[in-house]
Amino acid sequence: MSFLQPLMLIALPLxxxxxxxxxxxxxxYQTKRWGAMIFLLAANRMNRGFARLRQWLILAMxxxxxxxxxxxxxxxxxxxxxxxxxxxxxxxxxxxxxRSPSMQQQGIGGAxxxxxxxxxxxxxxxxxxxxxxxxxxxxxxQAASFETxxxxxxxxxxxxxxxxxxxxxxxxxxxxxxxxxxxxPTEIWICSDLAEADWNAESGSWSVLRDSFExxxxxxxxxxxxxxxxxxxxxxxxxxEAQREPVNAAGISENNLLVSLRLSRANEDIxxxxxxxxxxxxxxxxxxxxxxxxxxxxxxxxxxHRVPLTGDLTKGWGRVLxxxxxxxxxxxxxxxxxxxPVRRVVVVSEDRAATRPLEIAAAVSxxxxxxxxxxxxxxEQLDSLILxxxxxxxWQTTLPSASIAPAVENYVNGGGQVIxxxxxxxxxxxxxxxxxxxxxERFMGIAWDGWVGQDQKVMVENWRGDQDLLAATSSGxxxxxxxxxxxxxxxxxxxxxxxxxxxLTGGAPLLARVPTARGGVYFFTASPDPxxxxxxxxxxxxxxxxxxxxxxxxxxxxxxTQRVAGESSGPTDQWRQLAGPTDVLSTxxxxxxxxxxxxxxxxxxxxxxxxxxxxxxxxxxxxSLFAGLPFSRVDEQAGSLSGIVREVWRLFLVAMIIxxxxxxxxxxxxxxPFRAGVxxxxxxxxxx
Amino acid sequence: xxxxxxxxxxxxxxxxAQLGALPLMSRKPMLGSVSGRHSSPHxxxxxxxxxxxxxxxxxxxxxxxWRAYGRSDRFYIKEFEADTNLRMVLVVDTSGSMDFGSVGxxxxxxxxxxxxxxxxxxxxxxxxxxxxxxxxxxxHNIPPRRNPAHLTTLYDTLEAVLPQGETGLVAILHELAExxxxxxxxxxxxxxxxxxxxxxxxxEHLRFRKHDVTAFHLLDPExxxxxxxxxxxxxxMEGGTAVFADxxxxxxxxxxxLSEYLEALRKVVLETAVDYRRISIDSxxxxxxxxxxxxxxxxxxxx
Numbered sequence: 001m002s003f004l005q006p007l008m009l010i011a012l013p014l015x016x017x018x019x020x021x022x023x024x025x026x027x028x029y030q031t032k033r034w035g036a037m038i039f040l041l042a043a044n045r046m047n048r049g050f051a052r053l054r055q056w057l058i059l060a061m062x063x064x065x066x067x068x069x070x071x072x073x074x075x076x077x078x079x080x081x082x083x084x085x086x087x088x089x090x091x092x093x094x095x096x097x098x099r100s101p102s103m104q105q106q107g108i109g110g111a112x113x114x115x116x117x118x119x120x121x122x123x124x125x126x127x128x129x130x131x132x133x134x135x136x137x138x139x140x141x142q143a144a145s146f147e148t149x150x151x152x153x154x155x156x157x158x159x160x161x162x163x164x165x166x167x168x169x170x171x172x173x174x175x176x177x178x179x180x181x182x183x184x185p186t187e188i189w190i191c192s193d194l195a196e197a198d199w200n201a202e203s204g205s206w207s208v209l210r211d212s213f214e215x216x217x218x219x220x221x222x223x224x225x226x227x228x229x230x231x232x233x234x235x236x237x238x239x240x241e242a243q244r245e246p247v248n249a250a251g252i253s254e255n256n257l258l259v260s261l262r263l264s265r266a267n268e269d270i271x272x273x274x275x276x277x278x279x280x281x282x283x284x285x286x287x288x289x290x291x292x293x294x295x296x297x298x299x300x301x302x303x304x305h306r307v308p309l310t311g312d313l314t315k316g317w318g319r320v321l322x323x324x325x326x327x328x329x330x331x332x333x334x335x336x337x338x339x340x341p342v343r344r345v346v347v348v349s350e351d352r353a354a355t356r357p358l359e360i361a362a363a364v365s366x367x368x369x370x371x372x373x374x375x376x377x378x379x380e381q382l383d384s385l386i387l388x389x390x391x392x393x394x395w396q397t398t399l400p401s402a403s404i405a406p407a408v409e410n411y412v413n414g415g416g417q418v419i420x421x422x423x424x425x426x427x428x429x430x431x432x433x434x435x436x437x438x439x440x441e442r443f444m445g446i447a448w449d450g451w452v453g454q455d456q457k458v459m460v461e462n463w464r465g466d467q468d469l470l471a472a473t474s475s476g477x478x479x480x481x482x483x484x485x486x487x488x489x490x491x492x493x494x495x496x497x498x499x500x501x502x503x504l505t506g507g508a509p510l511l512a513r514v515p516t517a518r519g520g521v522y523f524f525t526a527s528p529d530p531x532x533x534x535x536x537x538x539x540x541x542x543x544x545x546x547x548x549x550x551x552x553x554x555x556x557x558x559x560x561t562q563r564v565a566g567e568s569s570g571p572t573d574q575w576r577q578l579a580g581p582t583d584v585l586s587t588x589x590x591x592x593x594x595x596x597x598x599x600x601x602x603x604x605x606x607x608x609x610x611x612x613x614x615x616x617x618x619x620x621x622x623x624s625l626f627a628g629l630p631f632s633r634v635d636e637q638a639g640s641l642s643g644i645v646r647e648v649w650r651l652f653l654v655a656m657i658i659x660x661x662x663x664x665x666x667x668x669x670x671x672x673p674f675r676a677g678v679x680x681x682x683x684x685x686x687x688x
Numbered sequence: 689x690x691x692x693x694x695x696x697x698x699x700x701x702x703x704x705a706q707l708g709a710l711p712l713m714s715r716k717p718m719l720g721s722v723s724g725r726h727s728s729p730h731x732x733x734x735x736x737x738x739x740x741x742x743x744x745x746x747x748x749x750x751x752x753x754w755r756a757y758g759r760s761d762r763f764y765i766k767e768f769e770a771d772t773n774l775r776m777v778l779v780v781d782t783s784g785s786m787d788f789g790s791v792g793x794x795x796x797x798x799x800x801x802x803x804x805x806x807x808x809x810x811x812x813x814x815x816x817x818x819x820x821x822x823x824x825x826x827x828h829n830i831p832p833r834r835n836p837a838h839l840t841t842l843y844d845t846l847e848a849v850l851p852q853g854e855t856g857l858v859a860i861l862h863e864l865a866e867x868x869x870x871x872x873x874x875x876x877x878x879x880x881x882x883x884x885x886x887x888x889x890x891x892e893h894l895r896f897r898k899h900d901v902t903a904f905h906l907l908d909p910e911x912x913x914x915x916x917x918x919x920x921x922x923x924x925m926e927g928g929t930a931v932f933a934d935x936x937x938x939x940x941x942x943x944x945x946l947s948e949y950l951e952a953l954r955k956v957v958l959e960t961a962v963d964y965r966r967i968s969i970d971s972x973x974x975x976x977x978x979x980x981x982x983x984x985x986x987x988x989x990x991x
Contacts, residue, residue, distance in 0.1 A: 029921055030920050030921070032916075034922035034925065035784070035787070035926075036908075036946075037922065037931065039911075039945040040942060042941075042949070044931065046941045046945065051940060055936070
């Protein structure tokens with residue numbers, strides 16, 4: 001039980017007043033000479049059970065009435081959030097609302113968890129009388145202050161999103177806000193459905209967050225409004241692939257689209273004999289067709305369903321959708337299709353022998369098809385360098401000079417990928433004066449600073465296996481980067497902080513990335529020359545890195561992009577929505593499922609795969625995430641009409657009135673039993 | 689020479705004048721020493737015919753009914769009722785509890801008034817009046833006499849008696865039942881704060897001795913209502929243990945005890961044929977005595 005006016009509880013000792021008055025009354029007794037002692041003694045001998053009980057009951061009722069009054073004045077709150085206010089005034093209330101698609105699961109009356117959470121949060125905050133609100137956007141983890149509660153609840157940061165929430169990042173956002181603004185006592189309200197995907201409970205950042213919150217000078221309380229009820233009948237639809245049908249064996253090219261989709265249901269324990277036929281609508285550029293999918297077991301996958309395309313349509317968008325169910329956010333999926341761009345790789349090489357491994361790695365595509373074109377240019381041919389429709393630029397010569405650098409930078413800004421390798425002159429000549437022009441060139445603030453030749457082999461000490469070019473494969477197997485051996489490596493210098501993707505013994509980078517807004521600029525410090533390193537000999541690392549770079553470049557070049565909501569936070573002011581929810585702010589396009597167009601490029605944005613997984617955090621997990629922090633939690637259900645925090649002073653007032661009535665009934669004088677006809681004459685006169 | 693009359697608080701000439709017209713009758717035949725206005729168990733020379741009986745030799749021939757002889761040829765003696773006076777013994781309880789009174793008069797004072805009035809009436813009609821003031825023993829015992837001067841003795845005794853001591857009514861009534869000559873009018877004036885069952889034996893004893901027993905049961909209105917508000921320490925007027933009680937808590941049980949006692953007492957007096965008068969001492973004693981005397985006159989027993 002918590003109170004809005006806890007100071008009023010100071011008056012609680014007043015409930016002893018009836019007892020004190022009773023004791024004073026007992027103490028102020030009168031003395032009387034009495035003749036009829038025979039009756040007094042007889043009365044004393046009688047069973048005094050109820051009479052004594054009545055006295056105690058009267059006292060109890062009076063005490064209860066006073067207690068009810070005092071509690072009513074203190075404005076008690078009915079809530080599962082024990083010790084919510086703690087009696088102190090809250091300076092700032094930070095709201096972390098999980099807006100992920102799983103929060104759109106509907107409950108009683110069609111209200112979603114998100115709607116219920118927003119309403120209940122608003123009611124609770126209004127009841128608690130907090131004055132300053134801050135919301136942490138689940139998309140950007142940025143804090144925004146609000147002066148009114150309505151402003152907070154209606155803000156875009158509280159509306160549904162297609163992006164998976166990242167609770168650790170949101171808490172980090174809250175922490176940053178607290179550290180920057182240093183408010184007084186703060187309450188952090190978290191509203192979530194405890195989906196594993198949103199909480200990322202395995203993340204190492206939780207322990208750091210806990211420590212950071214504990215170290216904060218001000219008091220910070222955590223309240224969680226959880227909607228953990230899982231869905232039971234929900235169906236999920238996802239397009240796994242959409243591509244135009246290749247020319248068939250007979251050479252007859254029909255304009256068809258092959259759509260692969262997966263339909264799964266929430267209840268994974270269902271019997272495989274339990275079949276369900278689901279009508280799936282497929283919409284291509286606004287034209288709809290329907291497909292009946294029989295769902296047996298927990299999941300069904302349709303491979304390469306052929307959808308005829310009108311005329312010579314080669315590029316476009318589509319979506320699939322199923323009828324409304326428990327959660328409408330995962331009932332549709334958007335996709336775009338286009339012919340894949342040509343894999344064009346340009347190698348600028350001053351030593352063909354050294355770059356031969358690069359050419360080979362770039363020429364072979366990952367799926368075995370060989371439509372790649374690799375163009376090799378010598379440094380003196382750079383005037384004819386054309387970077388249009390180039391997926392990857394491999395550069396193994398002096399860094400681009402002032403005349404050529406703007407073209408390369410433009411290429412990078414357009415999403416192009418460049419990997420620089422040390423020029424052969426550097427690896428052979430070292431720091432000799434001959435190489436001075438070589439060392440003087442600088443690209444995006446980075447320059448070669450010389451060559452480090454070693455007698456012993458240089459090994460790779462560590463590398464980033466979680467992202468970028470050297471990431472582990474999707475099956476989880478890491479690349480054999482540690483097996484690489486180098487006889488020397490190029491030194492880098494510059495005024496830009498490089499992010500090292502692989503580090504050699506001694507701390508020098510093997511592969512480093514220059515931070516860019518778009519595109520990718522990488523520096524390999526090892527020469528691909530088989531005499532200088534084993535990059536070519538154990539070619540897996542080189543091959544995978546180059547293939548990944550090509551893929552990225554291709555994606556940037558392609559006119560259609562399939563994205564997971566929230567994956568990119570680039571500018572969307574030029575985007576135009578073609579399909580999707582209508583009430584979306586243009587600044588939110590990156591986080592809202594739909595089809596968007598930017599000039600000729602199409603973007604299909606969808607929820608992440610993790611959103612379709614139904615794992616929920618166990619209670620113990622949640623407790624352990626907030627271990628050591630003042631944390632309270634209340635579980636609610638979507639569509640619940642009750643508020644999580646209600647003022648219940650009326651109950652106490654009613655209790656007080658009942659107590660007073662009971663006290664009055666107990667105090668009613670009993671009718672004197674004149675059974676034997678003994679009526680004092682005065683009373684007799686009164687009766688007459 | 690003028691005779692200065694002593695003013696007594698318990699004698700009201702107006703009340704005595706009111707009551708003077710009413711006879712004090714007994715319910716049973718009385719055995720008196722002289723002729724009076726009460727029936728006697730013996731045959732006598734009054735004008736009221738009683739019965740015929742067979743003539744036996746030695747009977748006075750003047751009382752032979754010649755007309756009956758003429759009709760039946762048998763000798764019958766005609767007998768008449770005897771009229772006699774009575775002995776009235778007033779048993780006044782003077783125990784400590786009789787000193788209680790919440791209406792300006794104590795129970796003892798009320799008993800004095802009743803005793804004085806009844807004594808006056810009895811002596812006025814030629815009956816003998818005795819007085820026994822009793823507490824834990826017999827404090828004063830004045831044997832019955834019928835001369836008017838005896839009234840002064842009675843009044844002096846009543847005036848001098850003090851309310852003190854415990855109630856030893858049961859033992860004393862047994863004693864009086866034996867010591868008072870048979871067929872007397874015994875009037876008990878008391879608050880009767882003893883167990884009704886022990887009183888039953890006393891009354892049966894008195895009835896066995898052919899006394900006509902009347903009980904004036906005096907109760908104070910405060911004792912009946914028990915309407916106290918504050919916790920009270922009740923001091924026993926007869927010297928017993930004090931009792932501390934919260935009247936709010938104990939009132940109901942007090943009333944229960946009182947009702948049970950009065951009910952038991954009512955049963956006892958019905959079964960022992962006692963003329964029982966329950967009196968709340970805030971009622972005018974003249975009225976109560978009028979009722980008493982009128983009832984007696986109405987229900988006078990047949991000879």
